[in-house]
Amino acid sequence: MIIIGEKLNGSIPTCGKAIAARDEGYIRDMAKRQAEAGVDFIDVCASVNEGELETLSWMLDIVQSVTDTPISVDSPNPRVCVEAMARCKKPGLINSVSGEGDKIDVVFPAIADTKWDVMALLCDDTGIPKSAEKRIEVFEAIMARAKEFGIAEQRIHIDPLVEMLCTSENGIETVVTVMKYVKEHYPKVHISGAVSNISFNLPVRRLLNQAFLVLCMNAGMDSAVLDPLNRDLLGMVYATDALLGNDYFCMEYINAYRDNLFGPVDR
């Protein structure tokens, strides 16, 4: 499972405050703790109205001063993503493109001959498609463009777009249908998503997030944007991999427990 640590995001209130106050210690600490939790990428998102590239660059430098974990450069602005790539010491992940506007035209040429991964959201200029069929169309269109630029399937992470459960009439059927399609037709493409979106506006969100993660992994998810400092959620990733037969005799589960990544903190 590829884990993209989500804690360094200006849209999270405490992190937003730390960014506004240029609190280096906060950024450093959060980067370090996520790296220690074993994430594959540290997502870095400034989420500011003005001076995004400058703010992002400030964050990237601090993160890279404490860890060499690859960065997930996160911005709604594809140009900011591309400019920030140069600030990264090693290839990471562009988060994200989609069928909207010229995102792909800006990002795909920039990463074509690199080792960067890219997260692609299955929406386009018409918004977030309601049906699985339409999302699959957006997916196929993105894959066609990726092929054009020679971007290998294993560099692509697909976010089928997790919407809140409380307004859904069919549970998670749409997102699972899309995941299964991707898995079946492009087995090397990573299936990803922002897990916690599922539980907006519902009580005891952690239970829904955990159960959703398990169901997504069962449907083929092998990459996720999540809080790696949530020990139960991280433990659930290891538990599910073991249950799904991806962890020979539970060795990874047991090792992660021994490394104190989940379970009781004091022991």
Added chain:
Amino acid sequence: MIIIGEKLNGSIPTCGKAIAARDEGYIRDMAKRQAEAGVDFIDVCASVNEGELETLSWMLDIVQSVTDTPISVDSPNPRVCVEAMARCKKPGLINSVSGEGDKIDVVFPAIADTKWDVMALLCDDTGIPKSAEKRIEVFEAIMARAKEFGIAEQRIHIDPLVEMLCTSENGIETVVTVMKYVKEHYPKVHISGAVSNISFNLPVRRLLNQAFLVLCMNAGMDSAVLDPLNRDLLGMVYATDALLGNDYFCMEYINAYRDNLFGPVDR
């Protein structure tokens, strides 16, 4: 989801002690709390070497003095199960039969013309079959006997036999294969099991139990022997039902939360 509360079982050390001491208060309290958690059946298992029927009867009387929740009469001895039926004020569940010995010959005639449910374990005189194929054979043999006695499919709960994950080479594949077979060929038969068996000998068992429950429900499980006082596990049942589209606009999830069945205790 049909929940069979597992707390009144002499093989659980605290409960075993309470039974040995004939501690009525313990039995009463555990029956009440499980009933309040909304279980469909309260499992009652004496688990004593001598005087099982007497002990079981004592327990049954206490349980039925505080709740009218149906009983799951639990004994490895089919004759004890059948004799205990008479002590129950309303139809419940016989836990359990299997392909072993004369269990079916004893139990099926006794419940044939009643409203009692029955739990059937997919093992026989050769032990617990290793392969899914062999368990399916045992299942089909049990179904043939049930048909003979006119026991309707919806009265049958199948326990495909949950074994510990730590010694499995293919994760939960065997059990999931059996569940899917049952679901496909006998959609009215309930798929059940003792969830917590999965995590024997592994650390942080609750995470494995929760993730396993989610995967089983996804594979068709609609009945389970579990601890209903484990608020996270119970909440996971509601969360999973909502995610799987079995709970229109999450109303049951929200109501169970409002009824304080899961989530923070003090609020």
